[in-house]
Amino acid sequence: MKSTPTPAFDPVLDPNSDAGTSRDAIGLGQVAGKGLNTLHGTILTLEDISVSFDGFKALNDLNLYIRVGELRCIIGPNGAGKTTLMDVITGKTRPSHGKAWFGETLDLTKMSEVQIAQAGIGRKFQKPTVFEALSVFENLELAQKTDKSVWASLRAKLNGEQRDRIDEVLETIRLSASMSRLAGLLSHGQKQFLEIGMLLVQDPQLLLLDEPVAGMTDAETEFTAELFKSLAGKHSLMVVEHDMGFVGSIADHVTVLHQGSVLAEGSLEDVQADERVIEVYLGR
Amino acid sequence: MNQPLMVTAAQRAGTQVTVAVGVVILALLIALPLLSLLPESNSLQVSAYTLTLVGKILCYAIVALALDLVWGYAGLLSLGHGLFFALGGYAMGMYLMREASGDGLPAFMTFLSWTELPWYWVGTQHFLWAMCLVVLAPGLLALVFGFFAFRSRIKGVYFSIMTQALTFAGMLLFFRNETGFGGNNGFTNFRSILGFSITSQGTRAVLFLLTVALLAGSLFVGWRLARSKFGRVLTAVRDAENRLMFCGYDPRGFKLFVWVLSAVLCGLAGALYVPQVGIINPSEMSPTNSIEAAVWVALGGRGTLIGPLLGAGLVNGMKSWFTVAFPEYWLFFLGALFIVVTLYLPKGVIGLIKKRGEQ
Ligand SMILES: Nc1ncnc2c1ncn2[C@@H]1O[C@H](COP(=O)(O)OP(=O)(O)OP(=O)(O)O)[C@@H](O)[C@H]1O
Ligand SMILES: [Mg+2]
Numbered sequence: 001m002k003s004t005p006t007p008a009f010d011p012v013l014d015p016n017s018d019a020g021t022s023r024d025a026i027g028l029g030q031v032a033g034k035g036l037n038t039l040h041g042t043i044l045t046l047e048d049i050s051v052s053f054d055g056f057k058a059l060n061d062l063n064l065y066i067r068v069g070e071l072r073c074i075i076g077p078n079g080a081g082k083t084t085l086m087d088v089i090t091g092k093t094r095p096s097h098g099k100a101w102f103g104e105t106l107d108l109t110k111m112s113e114v115q116i117a118q119a120g121i122g123r124k125f126q127k128p129t130v131f132e133a134l135s136v137f138e139n140l141e142l143a144q145k146t147d148k149s150v151w152a153s154l155r156a157k158l159n160g161e162q163r164d165r166i167d168e169v170l171e172t173i174r175l176s177a178s179m180s181r182l183a184g185l186l187s188h189g190q191k192q193f194l195e196i197g198m199l200l201v202q203d204p205q206l207l208l209l210d211e212p213v214a215g216m217t218d219a220e221t222e223f224t225a226e227l228f229k230s231l232a233g234k235h236s237l238m239v240v241e242h243d244m245g246f247v248g249s250i251a252d253h254v255t256v257l258h259q260g261s262v263l264a265e266g267s268l269e270d271v272q273a274d275e276r277v278i279e280v281y282l283g284r
Numbered sequence: 285m286n287q288p289l290m291v292t293a294a295q296r297a298g299t300q301v302t303v304a305v306g307v308v309i310l311a312l313l314i315a316l317p318l319l320s321l322l323p324e325s326n327s328l329q330v331s332a333y334t335l336t337l338v339g340k341i342l343c344y345a346i347v348a349l350a351l352d353l354v355w356g357y358a359g360l361l362s363l364g365h366g367l368f369f370a371l372g373g374y375a376m377g378m379y380l381m382r383e384a385s386g387d388g389l390p391a392f393m394t395f396l397s398w399t400e401l402p403w404y405w406v407g408t409q410h411f412l413w414a415m416c417l418v419v420l421a422p423g424l425l426a427l428v429f430g431f432f433a434f435r436s437r438i439k440g441v442y443f444s445i446m447t448q449a450l451t452f453a454g455m456l457l458f459f460r461n462e463t464g465f466g467g468n469n470g471f472t473n474f475r476s477i478l479g480f481s482i483t484s485q486g487t488r489a490v491l492f493l494l495t496v497a498l499l500a501g502s503l504f505v506g507w508r509l510a511r512s513k514f515g516r517v518l519t520a521v522r523d524a525e526n527r528l529m530f531c532g533y534d535p536r537g538f539k540l541f542v543w544v545l546s547a548v549l550c551g552l553a554g555a556l557y558v559p560q561v562g563i564i565n566p567s568e569m570s571p572t573n574s575i576e577a578a579v580w581v582a583l584g585g586r587g588t589l590i591g592p593l594l595g596a597g598l599v600n601g602m603k604s605w606f607t608v609a610f611p612e613y614w615l616f617f618l619g620a621l622f623i624v625v626t627l628y629l630p631k632g633v634i635g636l637i638k639k640r641g642e643q
Binding site for chain 2 (some may be wrong): 009090092111112113114117118122123125129130131132133136142143145148149150153154155157198238
């Protein structure tokens with residue numbers, strides 16, 4: 001994988017390093033402006049993104065735009081590059097070329113995972129990952145939007161407002177009764193919900209959700225669909241899912257990924273009627 | 285290990301027992317040096333040998349606690365903590381050597397027919413500067429090493445091997461006479477500290493009490509850390525570092541903080557160890573010493589605050605008995621102990637006690 005060289009000076013020791021405000025001050029200077037700016041209504045811009053693993057192109061000149069407040073579903077067969085796409089957006093994988101902008105001003109290809117998260121992109125992983133040795137409540141406490149520097153963590157104490165917010169989210173994800181249980185003891189579906197809850201308290205502008213309803217019952221899936229629909233508008237969501245029923249119930253706009261690039265885009269009916277899409281799904 | 289929000293009655297009872305036991309042990313530790321001041325004819329008198337032995341074990345207990353902060357909480361297994369301990373010890377030793385040699389050069393330098401002090405010895409005749417060195421030498425080394433290691437995201441076995449290599453390199457460096465730290469003999473034949481004779485009962489008692497205070501202080505710091513959000517972030521670093529980054533935390537700063545803190549605690553322990561034991565030499569940096577420290581923590585129970593203290597006490601208590609009774613078998617026994625703990629006591633002795641308590 002060809003990667004962009006990391007800046008010579010990493011703001012590791014700067015406890016106040018938050019994306020968009022301090023980056024210029026510490027001399028990285030690659031970011032044009034400060035903070036998230038979505039003046040033209042586009043929250044995420046991906047252009048000509050390519051990622052290759054030892055010559056294998058997981059993403060191939062991919063173009064994707066997501067508008068503010070949109071709920072976008074990404075579908076595609078296994079290995080289409082959906083997870084890799086999220087890796088690129090969150091800074092886990094660097095594209096070999098292409099542009100990735102968060103809002104108008106933040107260049108995702110130049111930011112670290114931490115900076116991207118602090119700038120307002122939250123992610124739920126395909127395999128649910130929670131902090132197993134911590135309680136459900138503590139998982140939410142860590143994820144909650146606040147100053148996440150070393151010094152702040154040393155003296156942090158939850159205030160009433162933060163506690164209320166966590167209680168509210170616990171209610172939403174239906175884990176109030178298990179709030180002091182260790183997260184490692186939760187069922188697969190409960191972990192999925194906990195991770196979604198962690199995203200909610202993190203309060204990002206853009207939420208990336210990788211197969212959020214895998215392992216959930218029908219009722220839970222339906223509930224999640226409602227939850228996501230209620231989030232859209234205030235937040236922008238990008239949901240990867242194989243469950244077409246779920247996709248149909250939430251998305252008005254669907255992108256089909258195939259072999260690392262966009263095959264089709266449009267409403268679910270439109271893309272399902274698209275011959276190339278049918279071929280990809282049936283010819284698999 | 286973590287403080288659940290709702291503490292059950294059973295846990296609360298457990299805490300009370302722990303506190304009670306802690307208070308009793310603390311009282312004993314304070315009584316011990318006082319009893320050592322009694323005249324030898326008194327049957328309650330504690331011998332200098334016993335006092336030194338217990339003091340030494342207390343220093344090791346501080347190392348175990350410091351190691352547990354990085355290993356048990358943050359998941360960074362250091363096999364080089366002996367280096368930080370030895371550096372603190374050497375810094376104290378420099379002062380003691382200057383104190384012993386008065387205006388002249390320390391004896392080993394005269395022996396090498398050196399005529400002036402190397403630059404890094406400047407100011408070491410002042411106790412305060414030596415105390416600064418006790419903190420700075422291990423602290424700065426840990427800061428620089430940690431900065432690069434964590435920036436390059438070195439973890440797991442690689443991290444352990446690097447720390448082991450670091451202490452080994454330190455040992456080789458200090459073995460050389462040219463390094464200016466007394467070569468393989470190290471420092472010994474101390475006379476006084478701040479003008480007080482190093483072998484007098486009073487000095488020994490004060491050093492012992494200081495060690496108890498440092499242990500209690502370290503325990504308090506560890507307890508505060510473990511209960512803070514910082515402690516929970518460390519647990520998250522240990523279990524799912526990537527997830528933590530996507531939550532917006534930079535793990536490097538957290539690791540660096542606890543790593544440097546741990547190194548400084550070891551340095552302070554080393555500084556108290558040297559005047560009590562009366563010698564410091566490069567063998568303190570030998571890789572086996574650092575590995576042994578990891579055994580204390582594993583045996584006691586990592587990720588707890590009491591476990592490492594228990595482990596250090598048990599292993600060293602057994603060691604001092606073994607090395608008198610059957611010296612040649614100690615290392616075999618230590619190896620066997622490690623295997624048994626790994627196989628049957630993954631949570632250490634503390635885990636066993638807790639399990640008993642729950643039943
Ligand atoms: N780190 C990696 N090294 C090598 N190849 C990789 C790596 N990560 C992903 N790939 C490859 O890239 C391709 C796309 O993977 P990706 O995980 O993005 O697929 P996906 O669309 O998420 O699939 P699924 O629906 O099964 O989750 C796959 O062929 C995968 O094998
Ligand atoms: Mg995937």
